[in-house]
Amino acid sequence: MAPPTALLSLPxxxxxxxxTLQLTPPLRYVLRIADTCLIHAQRLAEWCGHGPVLEEDIxxxxxxxxxxxxxxxxxxxxxxxxxxxxxxxxxxxLRDERDYLNLTLVEQPMRRSSAHAPGGDFAxxxxxxxxxxxxxxxxxxxxxxxxxxxxxxxxxxAVKEARYHQQHAGDWVLRLGDGTEESAARLRAALDRAWxxxxxxxxxxxxxxxxxAAGLGPGRDALREAWLAEVAAVxxxxxxxxxxxxxxxxxxxxxxxxxxxGFILAExxxxxxxxxxxxx
Amino acid sequence: xxxxxxEWPLWEVFVRPKAGLDHKHCGSLHAPDAKMAVQLARExxxxxxxxxxxxxVKSSDITASDPGDKGMLFDPMEDKVYRHxxxxxxxxxxxxx
Numbered sequence: 001m002a003p004p005t006a007l008l009s010l011p012x013x014x015x016x017x018x019x020t021l022q023l024t025p026p027l028r029y030v031l032r033i034a035d036t037c038l039i040h041a042q043r044l045a046e047w048c049g050h051g052p053v054l055e056e057d058i059x060x061x062x063x064x065x066x067x068x069x070x071x072x073x074x075x076x077x078x079x080x081x082x083x084x085x086x087x088x089x090x091x092x093x094l095r096d097e098r099d100y101l102n103l104t105l106v107e108q109p110m111r112r113s114s115a116h117a118p119g120g121d122f123a124x125x126x127x128x129x130x131x132x133x134x135x136x137x138x139x140x141x142x143x144x145x146x147x148x149x150x151x152x153x154x155x156x157x158a159v160k161e162a163r164y165h166q167q168h169a170g171d172w173v174l175r176l177g178d179g180t181e182e183s184a185a186r187l188r189a190a191l192d193r194a195w196x197x198x199x200x201x202x203x204x205x206x207x208x209x210x211x212x213a214a215g216l217g218p219g220r221d222a223l224r225e226a227w228l229a230e231v232a233a234v235x236x237x238x239x240x241x242x243x244x245x246x247x248x249x250x251x252x253x254x255x256x257x258x259x260x261x262g263f264i265l266a267e268x269x270x271x272x273x274x275x276x277x278x279x280x
Numbered sequence: 281x282x283x284x285x286x287e288w289p290l291w292e293v294f295v296r297p298k299a300g301l302d303h304k305h306c307g308s309l310h311a312p313d314a315k316m317a318v319q320l321a322r323e324x325x326x327x328x329x330x331x332x333x334x335x336x337v338k339s340s341d342i343t344a345s346d347p348g349d350k351g352m353l354f355d356p357m358e359d360k361v362y363r364h365x366x367x368x369x370x371x372x373x374x375x376x377x
Contacts, residue, residue, distance in 0.1 A: 167319070
């Protein structure tokens, strides 16, 4: 049977081409943070309607919306820094995979949508949210003193949100780690899965050096000490042992992503690609 | 707590809309413990800036009057209008009493 013609005819503007960016070091610096917030928000939002209980479902999506708001502010700012007239929507939805500069950790699946899909469970979500919220809180705190006033203002607002995310996720880490045998085992497994990706959070490169020299913000390596102290304290209280560091280094912040990134982008971009500038 | 296995206890949530006003009962939610109940109350009941402070109390800690006793407890007050301060002559300057 032939498929209905409606399914074959693509709307006007289908296949909207990608935008290409002039990636200067300051733009890369801002996009790394913006994209980390954006993709983490997308992963958290996958829980919408699937949370373990109604209350936590709302909490997870509230946090996703906070992160999306941070991503929007940063992407708008990145558009101004770039000076080619790109707005937040174009930057969020019309780049090619290699032009996204998020930490690889945030693109890893964290909710198994079916028995055949990759992904983890609520423990992965809690643990990752805790590791990232602590990282973002440390980063926002430092960025509040940025020489870039717009970035400092975004950071000043975001740090309150990150503090709450850290507390909420940290409280769950305690409850799962020091809960039942089952919850502790799942949290341990989640920690083992996430830990190798944390290496990238503190990997200093030329972009960090340039940002530091210009007073734009801290190099990632400068965040490690404060981050590790807070993370280690909560993990110890949750009766978890810090995993050993491994030589593995993920490269999302360089635009080289894991196999999961293309799937997220396909889902995120499909609407904007088919209906460019679509509004409702 | 007499909840069925695997179910979190129920908490009553009270929100203070702004400084100077009372905490007002606004609903209930399930949470594993008091601290988490406060966080989840913040998520569920203050999403639109409804509050500046939150109280939670375990629903099982509330002792309520029996609806069956409503007549006995409250109806006798029906004919005691003299308990309302409406028999005083108020000076004109007091408008809202």
